[in-house]
Amino acid sequence: MGEERKAKDFYERAIEIETKAFRPDHVNIVLAYNNLGSFYHKMGEYKKAKDFYEQAIKIQTKAFGPNLGLVYFNMGENEKAKDFYERAIEIKTKAFGLDHVNIASTYMNLGSVYKDMGEYEKAKDFYERVMKIRTKTFGPDHVKIASTCKNLGSVYKDMGEYEKAKDFYERAMKIETKTFGHDHVNIMRKQSRCNLL
Structure with a gap:
């Protein structure tokens, strides 16, 4: 909804409650630390983002692996x-199996890294893995499928395959229109993107 400051307040409250309910280094608190890291990352405060991700890593390294990949990605590294993403996939695969839903977001992130490096086929392969896992887990019309479609559309656009890109953008727009309604900001962005193609 674009109300990041309110989100931040809830994440901080979650940490406070979960710390009392469990303990400061309990794995249940990891999500709140990651969410705060994501908040500061969106705000461009990479140092704070890094601090929260590192706190999460201290708790979850054994089970889930490092999670600083997004910060390094946005710093151009x-x-x-x-x-980091490859190590996280290795750890998560041991914990959950190759095609578990908990690995999908890491595949998505690794795909984005490869896309940024200009390795579009590798990026596409990772995005397609995400699509397979999320479709199996959530069904074909879930909003998470829309975000996967956007990434696939983006990589096909970069590869010069504009018809395929358009198809994925339109599919994402259809899912998000069904989920959020015609006037949601995501729908307006998608319409603009499709018009550019």
Whole structure:
């Protein structure tokens, strides 16, 4: 909804409650730390984002692996980001199996790194894995499928395959229109993107 400050307040409250209910280093608190890291990342406060992600890593490294890939990616350090995501996939695969839904977001992030590096086929392969996992888990019309369609559309656009890109953007727009309604900001962005194609 674009109300990041309110989101931040809830994430901080979650940490406070979960710390009392469990303990400061309990794995249940990891999500709140990651969410705060994501908040500061969106605000461009990369140092704070890094601090929260590192706090999450201290708790979850054994089970889930490092999660600084997004920060390195946004700092333009693609090789470091790629290393973090590959390590996270290795750890998550051992914990959950190759095609578990918990690995999908890491595949998505690794795909984005490869896309940024101009390795479009590798990016496409990772996005397609995400599509397979999320479709199996959530069904074909879930909003998470829309975000996957956007990424696939973007990589096809970069590859010069504009018809395929348009198809994925239109599918994303259809899902999000059904989910959020015609006047949602995501729908307006997608219409603009499709018009550019």
